[in-house]
Structure formats: C-alpha cells, structure tokens
Amino acid sequence: MYPRLNCDVILGRLYPHARAKEVKRERKTENCSHAEFRVLSGMFALALLLLSLLYLIYKYYSNVNTYWKKKGIPGPEPELFFGNMQEIWEYEKPRSLVLRDWTKKYGKMYGYYEGVRKYLVVSDFEMLNEILIKKFDHFYARSRFELQRTEDGPKTHLVEARGTHWKRLRALGSHAFTNKSLKQIVPVVKESAMLAVDGMERAHEGEINTLEFFQEYTMDVISKIALGMKDAKMFHNEYVQICRDVFNRPLKHLIMVVPCVFPWAIDAWMTLLESTGKFLEIPFLKLMDNLEKAVAERKNQREGGSPSTGDFIDMFLDAEVDVSEVQFGESSDTARKLSFEEVVGQCLIFLLAGFDTTSISLSYVTHFLANYPEVQERLREEVDAFAHEDLDIEQLGELTYMECVIKESLRHYPLGTVAVTRECTKACEIKGYKFEEGDMVATDTWSLHMDKQIWGEDAEEFRPERWLEESTRARAAFQAFGEGPRMCIGMRLAYLEEKIALLELMKRFTIEKTEHTNPIRLVGSLTVGPEKVMVKLTNRNTKWN
Numbered sequence: 014m015y016p017r018l019n020c021d022v023i024l025g026r027l028y029p030h031a032r033a034k035e036v037k038r039e040r041k042t043e044n045c046s047h048a049e050f051r052v053l054s055g056m057f058a059l060a061l062l063l064l065s066l067l068y069l070i071y072k073y074y075s076n077v078n079t080y081w082k083k084k085g086i087p088g089p090e091p092e093l094f095f096g097n098m099q100e101i102w103e104y105e106k107p108r109s110l111v112l113r114d115w116t117k118k119y120g121k122m123y124g125y126y127e128g129v130r131k132y133l134v135v136s137d138f139e140m141l142n143e144i145l146i147k148k149f150d151h152f153y154a155r156s157r158f159e160l161q162r163t164e165d166g167p168k169t170h171l172v173e174a175r176g177t178h179w180k181r182l183r184a185l186g187s188h189a190f191t192n193k194s195l196k197q198i199v200p201v202v203k204e205s206a207m208l209a210v211d212g213m214e215r216a217h218e219g220e221i222n223t224l225e226f227f228q229e230y231t232m233d234v235i236s237k238i239a240l241g242m243k244d245a246k247m248f249h250n251e252y253v254q255i256c257r258d259v260f261n262r263p264l265k266h267l268i269m270v271v272p273c274v275f276p277w278a279i280d281a282w283m284t285l286l287e288s289t290g291k292f293l294e295i296p297f298l299k300l301m302d303n304l305e306k307a308v309a310e311r312k313n314q315r316e317g318g319s320p321s322t323g324d325f326i327d328m329f330l331d332a333e334v335d336v337s338e339v340q341f342g343e344s345s346d347t348a349r350k351l352s353f354e355e356v357v358g359q360c361l362i363f364l365l366a367g368f369d370t371t372s373i374s375l376s377y378v379t380h381f382l383a384n385y386p387e388v389q390e391r392l393r394e395e396v397d398a399f400a401h402e403d404l405d406i407e408q409l410g411e412l413t414y415m416e417c418v419i420k421e422s423l424r425h426y427p428l429g430t431v432a433v434t435r436e437c438t439k440a441c442e443i444k445g446y447k448f449e450e451g452d453m454v455a456t457d458t459w460s461l462h463m464d465k466q467i468w469g470e471d472a473e474e475f476r477p478e479r480w481l482e483e484s485t486r487a488r489a490a491f492q493a494f495g496e497g498p499r500m501c502i503g504m505r506l507a508y509l510e511e512k513i514a515l516l517e518l519m520k521r522f523t524i525e526k527t528e529h530t531n532p533i534r535l536v537g538s539l540t541v542g543p544e545k546v547m548v549k550l551t552n553r554n555t556k557w558n
C-alpha cells in the first residue's frame with residue numbers, strides 16, 4: 014500500500030519548515046479566536062454588570078423619592094436623582110418663597126426632596142413649638158448643610174455643630190452678646206452709623222439704594238467689633254465684596270448638586286473642595302483663608318506681648334488651646350476651650366451672619382417707611398423725643414415703636430429662616446406624626462408669619478401697632494430669629510445696630526418713595542433679600558442738623 018499522497022503530505026515531506034509554519038499559523042488563528050471570544054464575553058459580562066448596577070441605582074433613587082408618598086405626606090412631585098432641586102434652588106426665587114407657595118398648595122405639613130435629602134416642611138405652630146422648644150432634646154441638631162461633613166470636626170462652626178460640641182461653641186460665643194459686651198460696642202456702632210448716613214447724604218442726589226449703604230455699615234461694625242479692624246474704611250472694606258459673593262452665589266452649582274445626589278461621598282467631596290478651593294475661587298473658602306491669616310497674625314502679636322483689644326478674635330483666642338486638648342464629636346466633653354480652627358470658624362460665622370442679615374433687615378425697614386408715611390411720622394416723633402446725646406444700651410430700650418417697626422418688617426420678610434431646620438436625633442411622635450431618627454425638618458416661617466389664625470384677619474397688613482396691643486398670641490409665633498435654644502445668638506446685636514442706624518437716619522432725613530421703590534424683587538440663596546431698595550432722602554432741617 015502506498016500512502017495517500019495529498020498535498021499536505023507532499024508539502025510536509027518536501028518542505029518540513031513550511032508545514033511547521035502553517036501549523037503555527039493555524040494555532041495562532043485558533044488562539045486568536047479564543048482570545049476574541051474571551052474579550053467579547055468579558056465585555057458582555059461587564060455590560061450586564063453595568064446594566065444591573067444602573068438598574069439598582071435607578072431602583073434606589075426612585076424608591077428614595079417615594080419616602081413621603083409611602084408615609085401619606087403630600088408634596089411636590091420629585092424628579093429622579095434631583096428631587097425638587099430645580100425649583101428650590103433658584104436665586105431668582107429663594108427657597109423660603111417656594112416653600113411658602115407649596116404650603117398654600119399642600120398644607121401646613123408636606124415633604125420635598127433635595128436630591129436624596131428628604132425634608133418635612135412645617136408651618137403648624139403647635140408642631141413647631143414642640144420641635145423647636147419642648148422636644149429640643151429630640152431635635153437638638155440643625156439639619157446638615159449640603160456642604161457639611163458627616164461628623165463634627167475641627168472645622169465645624171457654631172451654625173453646624175451638634176450636641177455637646179454645639180453647647181461649648183454656643184457658650185463661648187454668647188460672651189460676645191452679653192449686656193456688658195454690647196454696652197462696650199455702642200460707641201463703635203454709633204460711629205459707623207454716622208459714617209453710613211454721611212455717605213447717604215453725600216450720595217442722595219435723586220435716589221439711593223439703601224441696601225448698599227447698610228451692607229457697608231454692618232460690615233464696618235462687624236469688622237471693628239469682631240475682627241478688631243480699627244482702621245477699617247467704610248466704602249473701601251474688601252470684605253464687603255467677598256461676603257456679597259458668598260451670599261449672591263446661586264445654589265444651582267455642581268459643587269452643591271454632588272453631595273445631594275451622592276450623600277455618601279460628602280466627606281471625600283469636602284476634602285477635594287478644601288484642597289482645590291483656592292484654585293476654584295470659591296468665595297467661602299477665600300474668606301476662610303483670609304480669616305485664618307488674620308487670626309494667625311493676631312496670635313503672633315499676642316505672643317509678642319501686644320495687649321488684648323477686646324474684640325471677638327481676642328475673646329476667642331483667650332479660650333484657645335492646642336488642638337490635641339479639644340474633642341469635636343457630637344458627645345464630646347471639652348469645656349471652655351477652642352482649637353485654632355474653631356476660633357477662625359467662630360469669627361467667620363459672626364462675620365457672615367453679622368453682615369448680611371442686619372443690612373437686609375434695615376433695607377426692608379426703609380422700604381416700608383417709604384411706603385407708609387404715617388408709620389414714618391410716628392417713628393419720627395419717637396426719635397425726636399429721644400434726647401440722649403451719650404447713647405447707652407438701656408436708653409435704646411425706650412425706642413419701643415422703632416422696635417415694633419423692625420419686628421413688623423421682619424414678620425413680613427423673615428429673611429434668615431432658611432437656617433431654621435432641625436434633624437430628629439431621637440424618634441418621637443408629635444401630633445400623631447411618627448418622627449424617625451434622621452428625619453429633617455424645614456420650617457416655613459413665611460407662612461407662619463402670615464397665618465390669620467395667629468395674627469388675625471389683618472395679618473397681611475403692615476401694621477407695627479399690633480406689637481403694642483394686648484394679645485393672647487404666643488411669643489414663639491414670631492420666628493424671624495428662629496426659636497428655642499438654637500435661636501439666633503446675635504439677635505440683641507442686630508436690634509442694637511438697627512436702632513442706632515435708624516436713629517441717625519431718621520434724625521436727618523425723611524424717606525420718600527420714588528418710581529423705583531416698588532415693587533421690590535426678592536432674591537437670595539442663603540437669605541432672602543431685596544435686589545435693591547430705592548428711596549429718596551430729603552433733609553429734615555431739624556434741631557439735629
């Protein structure tokens with residue numbers, strides 16, 4: 014038998030190398046298709062995994078946003094991932110006004126979402142009374158801000174702090190607002206008020222925007238009393254623009270969206286922002302940087318033997334100790350001490366809160382005075398009868414009608430109540446509603462302040478006299494400064510500044526309406542302020558001039 018002579022055999026025998034190459038090529042092709050298969054199946058598995066992951070994420074987010082529905086709580090329809098952020102974060106229509114409008118639609122208790130952050134909005138007075146005052150031990154924490162770490166740390170300031178950490182910061186901060194401290198600052202405030210009114214006088218040809226002048230005024234006061242900037246120059250204070258940038262910044266920004274949609278990433282996000290903040294030009298971080306330098310400089314001066322100036326920085330530095338001696342947690346037990354970063358944090362928060370709120374409040378007052386000449390007339394009578402040359406804090410108490418005007422204005426425009434939020438720290442039941450640990454509450458003070466059941470049929474009228482009348486209304490129905498142990502720490506300073514400024518203004522001028530006075534446009538993200546308040550000032554030519 015002859016072997017079958019096929020091509021392969023012949024080629025193999027005649028050209029063994031060629032055959033080997035051929036076999037190699039075949040194997041390679043085989044290997045190749047195996048490898049391709051493996052890659053393809055790997056990719057398929059990955060796609061499957063990704064799809065399942067996306068499905069799980071979708072399921073998670075659509076489930077989170079049914080939280081209120083499942084509890085039978087009404088509220089606006091949320092969008093997937095973002096909840097109601099689109100509506101609530103408009104600079105042109107501040108959050109407080111959106112909540113007020115939703116209250117009209119959904120009632121005194123409803124829910125909404127910022128990403129996956131779930132808020133219960135309350136404007137029912139009895140329920141607020143329980144949350145803010147009576148059950149404070151169940152609601153001692155303010156809801157975490159969008160850009161706040163999950164645990165209190167060295168950089169946590171008074172507004173954010175919780176538990177015993179907050180108690181310590183609050184106790185140390187309260188020293189700044191005692192009668193004794195406020196008494197000392199009256200001359201500084203008076204000087205700033207005169208400078209601001211001088212500025213208005215110089216510029217009052219035609220009409221002025223009072224908000225701009227009051228911003229200069231409050232910044233001048235806070236720079237001098239908090240930051241010891243004795244030579245601060247009104248109308249040339251660099252902090253005015255930095256703080257304007259902090260407050261005028263729209264919330265709708267990637268920086269804010271990320272922590273709301275991915276709250277589990279907040280700590281990493283904060284670390285990233287803190288390390289890149291300088292390059293990103295975030296105004297808040299820039300301000301913090303400036304203050305860090307100011308506090309460090311003062312610390313050096315003190316170590317070099319300079320005497321204490323008695324301002325807030327010195328007061329806080331008196332309590333400063335090495336960071337290792339301070340605990341920061343919610344149940345820490347450090348007393349009467351501050352770390353360096355906490356000193357900076359306290360100054361930062363007093364600077365910001367002291368600048369914006371009081372200037373906005375004053376500008377609202379001028380808006381009302383321009384619109385209500387009869388109120389202005391009555392206020393003027395009180396001012397003219399107030400004949401104290403050397404102003405003292407006790408004498409300011411005599412300006413009762415002025416206080417009514419300020420309060421009535423704050424009742425209409427409770428500008429800072431975005432900060433009146435609480436987090437349930439221990440489950441409880443109020444008026445039949447079961448609060449779970451972690452539930453966040455936002456108060457709708459704007460609706461509360463216009464509630465006819467509380468304020469009467471004329472609730473929507475601007476009538477300062479209501480504050481002088483006998484009433485069965487609870488004191489806590491007025492919440493422009495919040496309520497309970499966490500209410501505004503700077504309230505007395507705010508009244509003091511406002512009274513002194515109005516005294517100076519009313520002595521010299523009559524405030525008149527112009528064609529640009531009405532309507533005022535309300536804007537804001539952290540507070541609700543008028544875009545501008547245009548009025549005309551006319552010299553009174555009285556005994557004061």
Ligand code: HEM
Binds near residue numbers: 362364368431
């Ligand atoms: C008209 C002026 C002001 C208004 C309307 C106002 C309003 C408020 C409101 C509504 C709160 C939240 C209270 C709560 O959650 O119950 C608050 C808290 C606070 N305010 Fe004011 N404020 C004003 C002036 C000031 C001033 C002048 C300072 C300091 C210089 C200040 C410092 C603070 C601080 C530090 C907190 C946080 C308190 C804490 O959590 O313990 N405020 N303010």
